[in-house]
Structures are given as structure tokens and as C-alpha cells.
Amino acid sequence: MEGSAVSDSQDGQIASPRRAPSQQRSRERVERMLAAASALIAEQGSDAMRMGEVAERAGVSIGSLYQFFPDKRAIIWALAERYTAESQACIAAALAEVNDAEGLRQAFSELVDIYYRLFLAEPVMRDIWSGTQADKALRELELADSRANAEFLTAVLKRLRPSADPEALETTAFLIWQMGEAAMRLAISVDRQEGDRLVAAYKRMALRELLGA
Amino acid sequence: MEGSAVSDSQDGQIASPRRAPSQQRSRERVERMLAAASALIAEQGSDAMRMGEVAERAGVSIGSLYQFFPDKRAIIWALAERYTAESQACIAAALAEVNDAEGLRQAFSELVDIYYRLFLAEPVMRDIWSGTQADKALRELELADSRANAEFLTAVLKRLRPSADPEALETTAFLIWQMGEAAMRLAISVDRQEGDRLVAAYKRMALRELLGA
DNA sequence: TGGCAAATGTGAGGATTACTCACATTTGCA
DNA sequence: TGCAAATGTGAGTAATCCTCACATTTGCCA
Numbered sequence: 442m443e444g445s446a447v448s449d450s451q452d453g454q455i456a457s458p459r460r461a462p463s464q465q466r467s468r469e470r471v472e473r474m475l476a477a478a479s480a481l482i483a484e485q486g487s488d489a490m491r492m493g494e495v496a497e498r499a500g501v502s503i504g505s506l507y508q509f510f511p512d513k514r515a516i517i518w519a520l521a522e523r524y525t526a527e528s529q530a531c532i533a534a535a536l537a538e539v540n541d542a543e544g545l546r547q548a549f550s551e552l553v554d555i556y557y558r559l560f561l562a563e564p565v566m567r568d569i570w571s572g573t574q575a576d577k578a579l580r581e582l583e584l585a586d587s588r589a590n591a592e593f594l595t596a597v598l599k600r601l602r603p604s605a606d607p608e609a610l611e612t613t614a615f616l617i618w619q620m621g622e623a624a625m626r627l628a629i630s631v632d633r634q635e636g637d638r639l640v641a642a643y644k645r646m647a648l649r650e651l652l653g654a
Numbered sequence: 655m656e657g658s659a660v661s662d663s664q665d666g667q668i669a670s671p672r673r674a675p676s677q678q679r680s681r682e683r684v685e686r687m688l689a690a691a692s693a694l695i696a697e698q699g700s701d702a703m704r705m706g707e708v709a710e711r712a713g714v715s716i717g718s719l720y721q722f723f724p725d726k727r728a729i730i731w732a733l734a735e736r737y738t739a740e741s742q743a744c745i746a747a748a749l750a751e752v753n754d755a756e757g758l759r760q761a762f763s764e765l766v767d768i769y770y771r772l773f774l775a776e777p778v779m780r781d782i783w784s785g786t787q788a789d790k791a792l793r794e795l796e797l798a799d800s801r802a803n804a805e806f807l808t809a810v811l812k813r814l815r816p817s818a819d820p821e822a823l824e825t826t827a828f829l830i831w832q833m834g835e836a837a838m839r840l841a842i843s844v845d846r847q848e849g850d851r852l853v854a855a856y857k858r859m860a861l862r863e864l865l866g867a
Numbered sequence: 868t869g870g871c872a873a874a875t876g877t878g879a880g881g882a883t884t885a886c887t888c889a890c891a892t893t894t895g896c897a
Numbered sequence: 898t899g900c901a902a903a904t905g906t907g908a909g910t911a912a913t914c915c916t917c918a919c920a921t922t923t924g925c926c927a
Contacts, residue, residue, distance in 0.1 A: 575788040623836030
């Protein structure tokens with residue numbers, strides 16, 4: 442029982458694949474399952490997504506689905522993980538080279554715009570991040586992701602303001618990041634015009650905090 | 655069929671009592687149902703709350719429960735509505751008399767503290783606001799509540815800065831309010847010390863925005 | 868190449884739970 | 898007192914997640 446590759450989701454813990462697909466065939470099938478889940482979430486939201494429907498659309502049996510995903514949340518979690526990994530790389534790249542205030546202003550402004558467009562365009566991401574508050578495992582993932590992203594920001598701030606209290610900078614960066622996600626969620630849930638204004642206001646506030654020591 | 659007091663919850667719409675309790679007896683029973691639900695949510699969270707358990711603990715049958723609440727969400731919604739009504743009155747009172755910058759600073763600071771303590775102390779409120787993102791009806795309620803609260807803040811800002819663009823003030827107030835709720839949710843999901851720092855940082859940022867024109 | 872263990876595939880059925888409904892009881896009122 | 902409306906009941910229905918005993922396929926080695 443030890444040494445098994447199995448890792449079930451329990452309580453609020455992370456739900457990784459029940460069994461890692463080792464053969465080419467199963468890897469392809471798992472991809473089909475994820476694609477089906479993604480499509481269904483885009484159409485109706487993750488809450489309305491039925492496991493039977495995912496299996497049917499992926500052209501596999503319900504048993505196969507559960508061979509690789511211990512439960513429904515695990516599928517959503519797997520999709521969320523992909524998004525976070527992608528966006529984290531993007532964020533790291535955008536902030537890595539920033540060395541002055543003007544650079545930070547530009548990079549941050551661009552990041553906010555990218556995120557906003559992503560939220561507007563990606564129903565799956567939107568849905569998953571919405572459910573983030575209710576699901577413990579997803580919330581952990583989002584918090585971890587947010588901390589990681591905030592760290593890139595902290596690194597920039599430490600470069601720009603070496604004399605400031607590092608802990609305070611960390612708190613500020615983390616808060617700004619989380620508030621950004623809150624602002625985005627808010628922005629996409631009101632009409633487009635108000636959403637744009639809200640994002641612009643957030644950007645202004647965040648930059649004031651980041652730049653105006 | 656017209657003129658009935660029935661108002662079922664549909665899709666993402668508001669779920670009000672299926673039938674308004676008109677007799678003393680039923681009013682007391684509805685109170686017991688709400689109390690039972692509240693206790694169960696405090697113990698295990700609204701997701702784990704079972705309708706059968708609510709009925710049992712309230713000492714009524716499952717049928718009686720559904721006589722007054724069209725579905726599970728309606729009970730949660732009813733509890734949420736009480737909280738929002740209470741806190742809105744409190745906020746309105748705190749902001750009504752504010753007429754200068756120093757008054758705003760004090761009133762806002764106090765409000766943030768009150769809210770933070772409330773979030774820390776009230777597991778039910780915490781749980782309900784967490785689920786707010788996933789449930790359409792709850793989200794509507796929270797948005798409406800947030801807009802109402804933001805309006806009190808907007809009124810103050812208009813008094814303090816009569817020459818500013820009113821629409822911009824509204825956007826700012828709404829955003830600050832929503833970010834506050836995000837900051838609170840974040841603060842209670844990390845350890846207490848970091849939570850305190852996050853709330854303090856939020857307060858500082860919000861006040862800078864509110865006061866420093 | 869044959870054979871075998873491990874990996875993968877299957878879907879009927881178990882278990883849980885929100886919710887319904889046909890019928891019983893209680894209440895307010897003329 | 899009688900009766901209609903309000904209220905109360907809980908076994909039963911439906912929907913859905915997930916399991917499990919068994920079938921099939923694959924990789925691998927003698």
C-alpha cells in the first residue's frame with residue numbers, strides 16, 4: 442500500500458490523478474476527458490457539469506473517467522492547475538526585468554490588461570476562479586498561485602525600495618494581487634462599461650500604492 | 655394562480671419563502687428551522703448541511719421545511735439576508751454624520767475593524783460569504799448589498815469633494831468596498847497575524863484613496 | 868513468438884441526498 | 898359547531914456521484 446502512485450482527494454486536500462496514465466493510449470484519453478470537461482464547463486458551468494456527460498463526450502466509460510480522476514473536483518482542479526501554471530510563467534516573465542518605477546508601471550499595467558482580457562474571454566477560467574471560494578482544494582491552489590505571483594511583485598519592490606520593511610512589501614504585494622483578482626471578478630459580473638471603469642480604478646489604486654512609497 | 659404568495663427560486667433568481675407563515679405557530683417553527691440551519695452551518699459549513707438534519711434538529715418534518723423554503727439555497731439566502739440588513743443599518747449609521755476628512759478616517763477605520771471582527775467571530779457569515787461566488791442568487795444579494803453600502807460611502811465623498819466627478823467617486827467607493835470584502839476573506843483564511851497585517855494594509859490603502867484626492 | 872502480469876476499460880448498481888405529493892391534522896372564524 | 902384554509906407528515910422519486918467485479922489490451926521477457 443505504500444509506494445503506490447495513488448493519491449485520492451480527501452476532505453479539502455488536493456486531488457491529483459488516481460493513477461498516472463503511463464501508456465500513450467491512456468494519456469490521449471485523459472486529454473479527451475479534460476477537453477470534454479472544459480467544453481462542458483464553458484457551456485454550462487462546472488456546477489452543472491455531469492460526470493456522465495464528460496465521459497460520454499470524451500468517448501469513454503464512466504469507469505475510465507474515475508480511473509484517472511478520484512472525483513469530480515479533481516477534473517476541475519487539473520484544469521485550474523494548467524491555467525495557473527501558464528499564467529505564472531507569463532507573470533514571471535513580465536516582472537523579471539523590471540528595474541525602475543516606470544518599468545513597473547508599464548509591466549503592471551500590461552499584466553492587469555492581460556488578466557482582464559483573459560477573464561473576459563475564458564469562460565472556463567472564469568468559472569473555476571468563481572468556484573474558488575467554495576472549494577477548499579481550489580482555494581488552496583489559488584492562494585498558492587497568488588502567493589507565488591505576489592513574490593515576483595515583491596522581488597521588484599525590494600529592488601525599487603531596498604530600505605523598506607521586506608515583510609510590509611510582501612503583505613502589500615499579496616494584498617494587491619488578491620484585490621486584483623477580486624476586482625476582475627467584480628468587473629466581469631457587471632456590464633462591460635462599468636467593468637472597464639472598475640479595472641481602471643483598481644489599476645490606478647494599485648499603482649499609487651506600488652510606486653508612491 | 656396569480657396573486658399567490660409563492661415565489662420559487664429558479665435558475666439564479668431570488669428564493670423567497672414558498673409560503674409566508676401566517677400563524678404564530680408556523681412563524682416559530684420557521685425560526686427554529688433557521689436556527690438549526692445556522693447551527694449546522696457553523697459546525698460543518700453550508701455545503702455539508704443536510705436538509706434532513708436541519709429538519710430533525712428543528713424538530714419538524716422534512717415536508718414542513720419545504721413548505722416554507724423552496725430549496726436548500728433559500729434557507730442560506732434567508733440567513734444571508736438577515737446579516738446584510740443588520741450590517742447595512744450599522745454602516746449607514748456610522749457614515750451618515752461624517753462631514754470632514756478626519757471623521758471619515760475614523761468612521762472608516764472603525765467599520766473595517768467591526769467587519770473584521772465579525773468575519774472572525776461569525777462562522778455562519780463567513781461561510782455564506784464564501785459561497786457567494788458560486789451561487790448566483792447569493793452573489794446578486796452581495797452585489798446589491800455592496801452597492802448599497804458603497805452608496806453611503808459615495809455620499810460622504812461627494813460631501814468632501816464636491817468638485818470631483820460623481821461617477822468616478824461611485825466607482826471608487828464600490829471598488830473599495832468589494833476589495834474590503836476580498837481582503838477580509840483573505841485575512842481569515844491565513845493565520846491571524848498575517849490576517850491582521852493584511853487588514854491593516856487594506857485600511858491604509860483604502861484611506862489613502864478615500865482621503866488623498 | 869507465446870504467454871503473462873500490469874495497465875487499462877466497462878457499465879450496472881450502490882449510496883446519498885435534494886425535493887415531491889397525497890393525505891392527516893390543526894387553526895381561525897362565521 | 899362546522900368548515901375552509903393553513904399547516905404538518907414522511908415514504909417515495911429522481912438525479913447524480915462514485916464503486917467494483919470482471920473483461921480487454923498492452924508491454925515485455927523467455
